[in-house]
Amino acid sequence: MKTPSELSQGLRGRLLFNVPALGAILLASLTATGVRAADDTPPGVTAKVAMCIGCHSIPGYQASFPEVHKVPMISGQNAKYIAAALTAYRQGDRKHPTMKSVAASLTDQDIQDIAAYYESHGKDRPAPVAKGGAASPEVQALLTRGNCIACHGEGLNKPIDAGYPKLAGQHADYLYVALKSYQTAGKGPIGRNNAIMSSQVKAFTQAELKLLAAYTAGLQGDLKTVPQSRFR
Structure with missing residues (x-):
């Protein structure tokens, strides 16, 4: 009769030379513990968005760069x-150390897959309820000066081109940081390079940008954070 040590070594040897068997065991183990892709998402895409979940699927999660x-x-x-x-982060036109690292690891196809995933992600869930009201005369004047609706559309939620972002309902503090970043394009380790946005935003004070951000955050929109885990 073989000892437990001999049995263990024999099993290990068979698995090392039987990759399909080892893969089946690992898959069964992962499935049993709940680590698996959502049924409606291709496994390859699930793996690509896994690095996004840690920040973008946690309600209220905060970043610390540049503030x-x-x-x-x-x-x-x-x-x-x-x-x-994502392409701008990869190329350095948007400066953010974490996003630069993430985007640098992605192929063009990865980027397209991730983008398509998040466009349709959470469509069965309601977006946050609008918190604001009609624009005050001061905010309306800022919107007119910036000609914001010309690109971002009705309610700042229906862009005239899908290459422009939906803004309505987005976090006010994020919008404020993003808007300020266009004022610092080409200045050291922060900033965003975009000719259109840079020319628009430079016409505003930071106090005015904060007003615009607060108003935009209170609008009804499609954006949401969908709680999600790698362990399902």
Whole structure:
């Protein structure tokens, strides 16, 4: 009769030379513990968005660069815009150390898959209820000066082109940080390079940007944070 040690070594040897068997065992183990892709999402895409979940699927989660703010809601955002944003982080046109690292690991196809996933993600869930009201005369004047609706559309939620983001309902502190970043394009380790947004935003004071961000956050929109875990 073989000892337990001999039995263990024999099993290990058979598994090392039987990759399909080892894969089946690992898959069964992961499934049993609940680590598996959602039924309606291809496994390959689930693996790609896994790195996004840790920040963008936690309600109220905050980032600390370049200052503390909530990470943006991306479920329900336009795929074309998400793809453009990820490409900008990868190329350095948007400066953010974490997002640069994430985007640098993605192929063009990865970016397209992730963008498509988040455009349709959470469509069966209601977006947060609007918290604001009609624009005050001061805010309306700022919206007119910035010509915001010309690109971002009715209610700042129906962009004229899918390459522009939906803004309505987005976190106010994130919007404020994002708007300020266009004022610092090309200045050290922060900022965003975008000719249109840079020319628009430079016409505003930071106090005015904060007013615009607060108003936009109170609008009804499609954006949401869908709680999600790698362990399902």
